[in-house]
Amino acid sequence: MSATVQRHRDSPRVRRLARDHGVDLAGIRPSGRHGRATSTDVLTFAAASAQPPSPAPTTAATSVRVERLSRRRRVIAERMHRSLQESAQLTTVIEVDLTHVVTVREAVKNEFRSRYGVSLSVLAFVAEAAVRALADHPVINAELDLGAGTVSYPSSVGLGIAVDTEDGLVVPVIRDAGDLTVGALARRIAGLAARAREGSATADDFAGGSFTITNTGSRGALFDTPILNTPESAILGLGAVVRRPVVLASETGEELIAIRSMAYLSLTYDHRLVDGADAARYLTSVKTRLETPGRSWADSVGVQEVAR
Known part of the structure; x- marks a missing residue:
């Protein structure tokens, strides 16, 4: 039976409705009895026909700049990804009152800069407290070899300092950091950071790390969750110092x-x-050292001590 003959079987009401909506009944798939179109068929077809066609994809007006990863950026990316794949990382956060530290720093910072030409940073105070506390919590400074089923405990602290450079993050190392005062650490940190940013640091400057500190607050961040500098077992982040x-x-x-x-x-x-x-016990030890007002902070950064 032809489509024309078939359409004559539709009711007058349906044919009138089709004319009113400009619908060709021959193009409708009828859903009524005996192959007849219904009013619903007509209205549904008309509504679908009224939808504007989807716009064809257009080329973006702006161009996209594509650059090759630098060698350093690629190494950083690979190490960060491998760190997350190879270890079970968890972060614990503690709040510390640095008022006593800031007071000591303000009292001696100008003399310190005048004598040594570098800034006496809050990071140096935190680094000294963090390193000293490792002596009482050696597992924080240890290295796990799960395959061999062993844990290695270094006899000294190789303190990695995360440094932000134009080419990305690098971590030069201060060896035997446990023997250094706040003033000595401040000078070592400044020297390593300068060489790292100038590109004059050697491979030896990056070897021997066992524990790392990153100053995440240097750009205003309150805190973050640092990624381990594997195979080290811990990394300490210092957030911004805020008066409140x-x-x-x-x-x-x-x-x-x-x-x-x-x-x-x-x-x-x-x-x-x-x-x-x-982790909590270690952080509490660091906090106690930083918050104790009776500590010999001044001796640790004063002229006599730092002149060695």
């Missing part, structure tokens, strides 16, 4: 509000070796 009100307890036990210099310390560690309790 905090609740303190007076000597009489009363609570009071004071403006303090606060910062976050974040420790990322390999959970295959370091437990959360280990």
Whole structure:
């Protein structure tokens, strides 16, 4: 039976509805009894026909600049990805009051710069406290070899300092960092960072690391979750130092509000070796050293001490 004859079987109402909507009944797939089109068929077809066609894809007006990865950027990318693949990383964060540190730094920073030509940074104080605390928490400075089923505990601390350069992040190492004062660490950090940024650092400057610190607050970040510099088992992040009100307890036990210099310390560690309790105990040790007002900070950065 031809389509024309078939359409004559549609009801007058359906044919009228089709004319009103400009629908050719021959193009409709009928859903009614005996192959007849229904009003719903007509209205559905008309609605579908009224939809504007999807626009053809157009070429973007702006161009895309494509660059090859630099050798250093490729190495960084590969190491960061491998670090996440090879270890079970977890981050614990603690808040620390750096008011005493900031007070000491403000008192001696001008004399320090005048004598040595470098800045006495808060990072140096944190690095000294972090390294000293490793002596009481050696697992933070250890290295796991899961394949061999062994844990290695270095006799000294190779302190890696993450440095932001134009070519990407690099981590030069301060060897035997546990023997250095705040002033000595400040000078070593400044010297390594300068060589790394100038491109004059040697391969020897990057060897021997066992624990790393990254100053994530140098660009204003409160804290982050650093990625391990494998095969090391931990990395400490220092967030921005921020002046803000905090609740303190007076000597009489009363609570009071004071403006303090606060910062976050974040420790990322390999959970295959370091437990959360280990990380918390280590961070508490670092916090205690930084918050103790009676410490010999001045001796550690003063003229007599740093003149060695």
